[in-house]
Amino acid sequence: MVSWFVLAALSQAQPAASAQARLEVSPADPVVIAEDTLRLRARVLDASGQPVSGAQVRFIAAGGRFEGSIDPDGLVRSGSTGTMPVTVVAQIPGQPTMTRRVEVRMVPGPAASITLDGAPSRMVTGQRVVLVPTVRSAAGDTRTDRVAWSSSNPAVIGVSADGLVEARALGRATITGRADRATVTQAVQVVASRVASLALTPSAKDARTGDVIRFSVAARDAAGKPITGVAPSWSFSPGQGVIDADGAFTGYEGGTYVVTATLGTQSAQAVVRLTPRDVRRPATVIGRLPRTGFTTEEVWLHPTREIAYLGTGSGGDRMYTIDISDKSKPVVTDSIVENTRRVNDIMTSPDGTHMVFTREGASDRKNGIVIATLDDPLHPKKCADFTEGLTGGVHSTFVYRQEKYGTHIYLTNDGTGAIHIIDWNTPCQPKTAAVWKTPRPDAGRSLHDIDVQDGLAYLSYWNDGLVILDIGNGIKGGSPSNPQVVSQYKYDLNDLYRQVEASGGPGFIRGTHTAWRHKNYVFIADEVFPAAPVKGAKDAAAGRAYGRLQVVDVSDIAKPKSVAFYEPEYGGVHNVWVAGDTLYMGAYNAGFRAFDISGELRGDLRAQQREMVHVNTADLDGYVKNAAMTWGVVVRNGLAYVNDMYNGLWIVRMEPKPEPKKTAIVP
Incomplete structure (x- = not known):
């Protein structure tokens, strides 16, 4: 930050x-x-x-x-x-x-490619569909070009300047879109039969807000023969929600909705009823460890012992060891003091025998990582430094073990924006296994965080979005010493956060900050701060964080796509943790948040009433008085260990949802 x-x-x-x-x-x-x-x-x-x-x-x-x-x-x-x-x-x-x-x-550079999302290959006469193009430069940056459309056979398929396609007569035609030298084509067949009847059946008639309801559509011609391979247009009313081109409907408010499918001149309706999601729960702060000498950075838990490790910033130069066996009274038992300026990230080996923490701002430029033994986990002992090629600083690390390749440390290089993969099979004698970076100038390359699961590394690459590498999964033949690109999800940060520039001016901070793989989704969070504070203000009134958490569907890992999002009503998004069907988040000014991620996810998760818990981690006696700046959270055994930059460590329990009160019947 x-x-x-x-x-x-x-x-x-x-x-x-x-x-x-x-x-x-x-x-x-x-x-x-x-x-x-x-x-x-x-x-x-x-x-x-x-x-x-x-x-x-x-x-x-x-x-x-x-x-x-x-x-x-x-x-x-x-x-x-x-x-x-x-x-x-x-x-x-x-x-x-x-x-x-x-x-x-x-x-962005000149238009180099145009892609179409959900463009039809078959239509019925009378059907109309709007084309949604995305124009990109050779570097993959989104452009705002107006695409010029044409049809090879306007008598069969007409297309307007706005990309509205109309099926006029049976036959075939090719639609072409042009922007500068970039072109895209879509072949379309108009089937012979007109739709005589259309039937619509929902996957559920009764559901909760946020549930995804899908519809089966049966189209038939005048002879009763099914018409296949065509997709209807969708709409719904009343209320708030979203319906995708594939007919996946998600409502945000309780009530009755009418969903309509239109194909050609025919339409069909289905009624669905939604009740409030009702996941809000009370929270209890069961333990506190205030820190006022320095800012508080990362928290990590020992994998087998009731011990937490806590980093410091603002020149703290130390990593604390904390006994959390009594959750109501966390106690500092030891610390390692190193020339770091900030201990930004901490992680132990899976077996809990060693740990690694980062150096990001050492005064002597000997940054990199510090490795310590945990023979006595309450009293770590430094056994090695690793600084090779890392003088620019290390922001994040991730320790991951694979049976075939052993244990490696995956870390970020602040100076070059590269990922360094460190062989950690001899813990106190680390060595470089590989270095990889995205193909862009150094001035715009920044790798901020790393998550590794099932032999795949999910890299939060700031201006390059989410980058997925094979480091042992086998999908692309990658390994820790030979990482291979699987896919990338890149999006327009400038457009997404244009309101931040409007309020605080250009040159603001925005980028893909962190990622977490869960089931078929990757949750990515953007770190966003305005370029300037509010004029005339100070302290907590002077500024705030912004940012969005996106839910990226990776069921087809070669083609990641964003399907849902979450933004707190105030504040930003930072580090996340997923346990079961709950996502826990440090939301900077917005404090500690947790919300329900059960089931399929589409649309605006906050509007769907998925938020479960909110704790404002501001403290009048904090390092910065009466202001929250929640960094992140680690979850174990139903307890959330929340680290706030201004206010130290919080231990929070989500309580069970209260039983509904029974209404007394008066005789």
């Missing part, structure tokens, strides 16, 4: 120091294609428009540090799409410093 106060201080430009001189920057409205470079130039001119001798100019990035960089001489290195604010500083001997702010827009 980067403070918005720091970014704001860098980005605030002051007026020109002298009315007789002005600072000119060119180009005046700088634009560069993402992953390319641009040279900014600046000069100080006097009142007559002549250059001022002796003036020295330098360029300083004032935001957007994950998306690009700028050299002091004005060379912009774009690593991703976005906007990078730049402060131009001019110094003239004997005069006050002059500054000017410019905003470099980093835009």
Whole structure:
């Protein structure tokens, strides 16, 4: 996390120091294609428009540090799409410093591909369908081009400028979409028979809010013969919810809904009734360990003992060991003090004999990881450092063991954005097994977190979205020493968080921060902070986190797709933990949250009333007074161990749902 106060201080430009001189920057409205470079130039001119001798100019990035960089001489290195604010500083001997702010827009490259989501291959006469194109650059960045449509046989298939397709007569035609040099085609057959009847049957007539209800559709011609291979259009009323192109309906509010399927000139309706999901439960804080000397970072539990490990930030330089055998009175038993600035991540080996924690800001640049033995888990003892190629810092680690390959540490390299895979089969003598990174400029590459399950690594790659690697699963022949790409889910962060830029200005922080695989879903959470605080405000009023948790369907792991999402009504999303059918979350300003993820997931999970528990982890006696900044959570035996950056460790229990009160019958 980067403070918005720091970014704001860098980005605030002051007026020109002298009315007789002005600072000119060119180009005046700088634009560069993402992953390319641009040279900014600046000069100080006097009142007559002549250059001022002796003036020295330098360029300083004032935001957007994950998306690009700028050299002091004005060379912009774009690593991703976005906007990078730049402060131009001019110094003239004997005069006050002059500054000017410019905003470099980093835009997608030319259109290189167009894809169609849910485009039909068969239609019936009279049917209408809207095409939904996605235009991307060669780097996979989303563009906003207006696609030009045409039909090879307008008498059979007509298509409007807006992509509305109409089946006019039986036959075949090819629809073509063009944007710049990118094209897409879709062959469509209009079947001979008109639909004479349409029947619609729901998978359930009674369900809860958030349940996914699917419908079977039976279309027949005038002779009663089934018409196959065609898909209807869908709608519903009244109320709030979502229905997908495949007919999966999810309602957000209790009540009666009428779902309609339309095919050609025929339509059919079905009625479904939804009751409130009713999953809200009380919570009890059963234990607290306040920390006020430094910020609190990651928490981890020993796999077999009642022991927690807790990191520090803000120059804390230490990792605490905590006895949690009495949950009501956690006790610090020891600590390891290292030159780290922040202990951002902690994890033990599966057998609990060793542990690893990260260095991200060591004053001597000897970052990397620290390895300790756990012969006495209450008193870890350092046995090794590993710094090879990791001077830029390590943000996250993940320890994973495979029978075939043994135990490895998967870690992030802050300096290069690469994943380093460390052979940990001899725990106090680690060695590099492999290094892998996405193919983009260093200026825009950032790997933030790693989750490994079933031989697949799920990488939260900031500007590159979710990247899945085979590191032993076998699907692509990968291994820890030879990771192989399985798939990627990349999305438009700038568009998704445009309201954050509107409120706090360009150059804000946004990226894919963490991922967790559960069943056929990967939950990915974005870390989002505004570029500047609220003007005139301070403390908790000055700013807030934002962010969305997306539910990515990986049932077809080669084609990940987002199907649902969750955003707290205030605050952001950070680290998550899944246990059973519950997802637990550290939501920064929004405190600790837990919500129901049972069943199939579609649409807005908060609107469906899936939230179960909320605890505001603000503390008047905290490191930052009366403000929550919940980092994450680890769950074991029904207890949530919640780490708050400003307020230390919380141990929370979700209580059983209260029994409904019986209504007394008065005779």
